[in-house]
Amino acid sequence: DVKVTQSSRYLVKRTGEKVFLECVQDMDHENMFWYRQDPGLGLRLIYFSYDVKMKEKGDIPEGYSVSREKKERFSLILESASTNQTSMYLCASSSVTDRRYNYGYTFGSGTRLTVV
Amino acid sequence: AQKVTQAQTEISVVEKEDVTLDCVYETRDTTYYLFWYKQPPSGELVFLIRRNSFDEQNEISGRYSWNFQKSTSSFNFTITASQVVDSAVYFCALNIMDSNYQLIWGAGTKLIIKP
Numbered sequence: 001d002v003k004v005t006q007s008s009r010y011l012v013k014r015t016g017e018k019v020f021l022e023c024v025q026d027m028d029h030e031n032m033f034w035y036r037q038d039p040g041l042g043l044r045l046i047y048f049s050y051d052v053k054m055k056e057k058g059d060i061p062e063g064y065s066v067s068r069e070k071k072e073r074f075s076l077i078l079e080s081a082s083t084n085q086t087s088m089y090l091c092a093s094s095s096v097t098d099r100r101y102n103y104g105y106t107f108g109s110g111t112r113l114t115v116v
Numbered sequence: 117a118q119k120v121t122q123a124q125t126e127i128s129v130v131e132k133e134d135v136t137l138d139c140v141y142e143t144r145d146t147t148y149y150l151f152w153y154k155q156p157p158s159g160e161l162v163f164l165i166r167r168n169s170f171d172e173q174n175e176i177s178g179r180y181s182w183n184f185q186k187s188t189s190s191f192n193f194t195i196t197a198s199q200v201v202d203s204a205v206y207f208c209a210l211n212i213m214d215s216n217y218q219l220i221w222g223a224g225t226k227l228i229i230k231p
Contacts (some may be wrong), residue, residue: 040225042223043207086158104151104211105165105219110159 003027006091006108013115019078021111023091028056031094032074034066034106036087049074081115088112105111118143122222129198130230137193137225139208144198145169148190149211150184151219156204163207167191195227203229 001047007022023032033048035058045058047066052072063085067075074093089112092105119142125211129135152164165175167184175182179196195202208222 040223043221047217048218090159091159092161104149104155104163104209105161106163107153107161112159 004091004093004106004108006089006111008111009109011080011111011113012050013081015082015115017081017115018022019081019115021076021078021089021113022036023074023076023089023108024072025106026072027076027093027095028071028107029093029095029106030071033092033094034064034070034076035090035092036060037090037110038087054080061082063112069103078113081113083115086113086115118145118210118212118220120208120222122206122208122225124225125167125223126226127146128228128230130141131200132197134196135198135227135229137195137206137227138206139191139193139222141189141191141208141210143210144211147212151209151211152182152191153207153209154204155207155224162209164193188227198227198229200229200231203227222227 004025013019034046035043037043042062046060047058049055049068052071053059065077088110090110091108094105121140131166148169153161154164154197165182172184181194183192205224205226207224209219211219
């Protein structure tokens with residue numbers, strides 16, 4: 001079964017800490033995405049990547065950076081965590097060439113991050 | 117501009133009732149895809165269906181059915197004989213071809229099925 005795996009389900013970090021959220025997919029997908037989800041605000045795109053070492057800002061990139069050194073791994077970095085970054089973070093991947101995946105996204109289970 | 121609107125923030129029904137979740141989209145593209153995803157309390161979004169813009173046939177999968185109408189730019193989702201396990205947040209999304217396959221998301225509808 002194809003999978004997107006997020007390294008942590010729950011995470012608690014202190015204000016000012018550097019935080020790494022890891023996402024790995026085993027489907028050889030070109031595209032990978034990081035979203036945050038907050039009550040009443042739906043899914044908001046933080047960053048996405050079309051290929052290794054490529055990245056594009058989404059709608060709310062401030063306070064975040066990303067890294068994609070290998071095709072299967074897409075990391076989200078909170079340079080200096082703040083309480084307003086407490087949220088559910090969702091990673092997703094998609095393929096532009098593999099019709100089996102219907103051009104939709106496959107999501108990870110999410111990481112619920114609390115910054116105290 | 118592309119946009120997806122799910123006007124219903126929350127719907128609550130009693131088990132076994134039928135329920136329809138509305139989705140209205142905006143795009144000037146002629147080629148696009150529409151999706152529905154389910155997010156149960158566990159948090160992971162699960163793909164339910166994809167429909168392309170050239171296929172207006174309605175689709176039925178068990179208790180789920182989808183009504184795609186280009187004339188009204190709508191892609192509504194109906195659950196027949198709802199069950200408690202259908203309780204979740206449901207998202208509608210739009211994918212246009214020149215966006216490098218980014219999905220444009222609706223805000224989601226929270227569906228509560230009461231026993």
